[in-house]
Amino acid sequence: MNGTERAMPLPTSGADLFLGIDIGTFETKGVLVNGEGQVVADARRPHSMSTPAPGHAEHDADEVWWKGLVTVARELMAQVPADGDAPRLRAVGVSAIGPCVLPTDADLTPLRPGILYGVDTRASEQITELTDRLGEGAIFARGGNHLTSQSAGPKILWIKQNEPDVYDRAAWFMTSQSYLVARLTGEVVMDHGTAGYFHPLYDLAGTRWDTSGCDDFIDTARLPRLGWATDVAGPVTDAAAAETLIPAGTPVIIGTADSPAEAVSSSVVNAGDMMLQYGSSTYMIEMLDAPVPHPVLWSAPYVFPQSYVLAAGTSTAGTLTHWLADILDLRERSGSTAEMFGALVALAEESPPGANGLLVLPYFSGERTPLHDPDSRGVIAGLTLGHTRGDIARAMMEAVGHSVAHALDVYASVGRRPRRIFAVGGGTKNTVFLHSVSDIADLDQTVADTAGAAFGDAALAAYAVGYLPTRENILDWCRTGRTVRPDPATAPRLRADHADYVRLYEDTRDLIHARATRNRG
Numbered sequence: 001m002n003g004t005e006r007a008m009p010l011p012t013s014g015a016d017l018f019l020g021i022d023i024g025t026f027e028t029k030g031v032l033v034n035g036e037g038q039v040v041a042d043a044r045r046p047h048s049m050s051t052p053a054p055g056h057a058e059h060d061a062d063e064v065w066w067k068g069l070v071t072v073a074r075e076l077m078a079q080v081p082a083d084g085d086a087p088r089l090r091a092v093g094v095s096a097i098g099p100c101v102l103p104t105d106a107d108l109t110p111l112r113p114g115i116l117y118g119v120d121t122r123a124s125e126q127i128t129e130l131t132d133r134l135g136e137g138a139i140f141a142r143g144g145n146h147l148t149s150q151s152a153g154p155k156i157l158w159i160k161q162n163e164p165d166v167y168d169r170a171a172w173f174m175t176s177q178s179y180l181v182a183r184l185t186g187e188v189v190m191d192h193g194t195a196g197y198f199h200p201l202y203d204l205a206g207t208r209w210d211t212s213g214c215d216d217f218i219d220t221a222r223l224p225r226l227g228w229a230t231d232v233a234g235p236v237t238d239a240a241a242a243e244t245l246i247p248a249g250t251p252v253i254i255g256t257a258d259s260p261a262e263a264v265s266s267s268v269v270n271a272g273d274m275m276l277q278y279g280s281s282t283y284m285i286e287m288l289d290a291p292v293p294h295p296v297l298w299s300a301p302y303v304f305p306q307s308y309v310l311a312a313g314t315s316t317a318g319t320l321t322h323w324l325a326d327i328l329d330l331r332e333r334s335g336s337t338a339e340m341f342g343a344l345v346a347l348a349e350e351s352p353p354g355a356n357g358l359l360v361l362p363y364f365s366g367e368r369t370p371l372h373d374p375d376s377r378g379v380i381a382g383l384t385l386g387h388t389r390g391d392i393a394r395a396m397m398e399a400v401g402h403s404v405a406h407a408l409d410v411y412a413s414v415g416r417r418p419r420r421i422f423a424v425g426g427g428t429k430n431t432v433f434l435h436s437v438s439d440i441a442d443l444d445q446t447v448a449d450t451a452g453a454a455f456g457d458a459a460l461a462a463y464a465v466g467y468l469p470t471r472e473n474i475l476d477w478c479r480t481g482r483t484v485r486p487d488p489a490t491a492p493r494l495r496a497d498h499a500d501y502v503r504l505y506e507d508t509r510d511l512i513h514a515r516a517t518r519n520r521g
Contacts, residue, residue: 020457028068037477093457144293196300272419278427401436
């Protein structure tokens with residue numbers, strides 16, 4: 001039994017259970033896991049992302065985050081027998097998308113929708129302002145990163161400059177799982193891993209808040225208390241128990257963002273292991289045993305005490321295939337989302353590797369690693385009257401492979417080429433995605449057989465309360481599936497295309513930027 005199979009029958013007596021809940025970009029997911037690491041119940045609740053203005057991406061903290069947790073928790077807890085010999089819920093772990101910025105008042109009432117992670121690019125001017133104010137070198141020395149759209153600090157400054165009433169009323173600036181843990185326990189906390197993306201407000205070497213030079217818009221009294229993801233934040237309160245059906249007094253861990261939690265679920269518990277997450281975008285986390293600051297990759301703490309990551313993320317993957325399916329009118333002609341994507345992959349497989357000479361830059365939402373260029377745009381190069389829908393479909397999917405390999409190139413350049421890659425997410429069903437990445441990057445990928453971040457939350461909760469004595473014991477709960485390796489028949493062609501892919505961006509960048517500026521004007 002593993003996380004992707006149908007849930008096991010719920011035990012009727014005596015068993016230990018662990019609850020994990022994850023709030024993603026478009027769905028809340030929860031699992032109950034028994035002491036053997038088997039999923040015995042699961043629940044889901046879909047939700048949407050709001051884009052009220054260009055470059056803005058938001059969630060309503062109550063409607064999406066809290067109600068999502070309440071709905072899923074109630075559905076799961078209602079399945080646990082209530083007699084005296086019932087299974088015992090030992091601990092709760094919660095994760096959510098991040099880093100987000102949510103201002104609340106002292107009573108934890110949200111004052112505006114939560115501003116999402118790097119897909120929200122509203123704070124470009126504030127990034128420039130803070131970089132000019134503090135200096136790139138000082139920012140990098142403090143947080144191990146330069147400021148990008150993934151940085152939460154500039155978004156707090158954006159709130160002060162654009163929504164002064166909200167800013168003045170804010171008692172706390174927190175992230176998504178901070179809000180959920182606060183609603184469950186009354187404790188306002190944040191894990192070091194997420195705080196590591198609140199640059200320039202976090203000291204990576206000292207693992208503490210450092211707001212020097214930013215005192216005009218933030219101070220530590222308005223930031224959550226810091227701890228490791230596996231620390232216990234506090235017990236479930238009576239009020240939260242009444243809403244969620246989670247028993248009052250159940251320990252709740254500080255938790256983390258969704259991607260680190262999913263990395264845990266995919267077996268990333270040792271230095272040199274990497275999770276490569278294929279979702280609406282792609283995200284990669286390599287675990288390290290010491291911090292490695294880098295100007296392009298994101299350096300931050302991980303979930304275990306004194307563990308660290310080098311992380312990267314692209315801006316498109318599943319979003320690009322969704323867009324393509326709409327353009328090709330596959331959504332209306334397919335009976336389900338799975339059938340739609342199956343039809344799209346089948347269409348791409350009609351075209352040979354290399355897509356008959358087509359090359360695509362997949363920057364339809366700008367690009368994160370390694371460009372950190374919100375003004376980059378999509379490009380389809382090499383089109384002729386002879387190209388087919390299949391060629392376009394394959395070129396789009398191979399573009400995702402090029403974007404991931406482009407980020408992995410940076411890891412290799414600093415001697416941090418991953419020892420093992422565990423691939424996770426819905427995109428692992430897309431064979432063109434997987435084979436393109438392995439061919440271009442010349443790396444094996446083992447597909448993790450997991451229930452995702454919610455499963456990782458449950459495993460971290462079990463570790464936090466001592467049920468799993470060491471982090472290596474988490475591997476006893478994890479499962480893996482097939483391994484995708486570079487294909488010597490196709491890899492040389494795609495690696496040659498990769499050099500052209502990098503050059504295509506460099507050669508078109510100035511023109512694309514000029515057009516983006518003109519269109520904004």
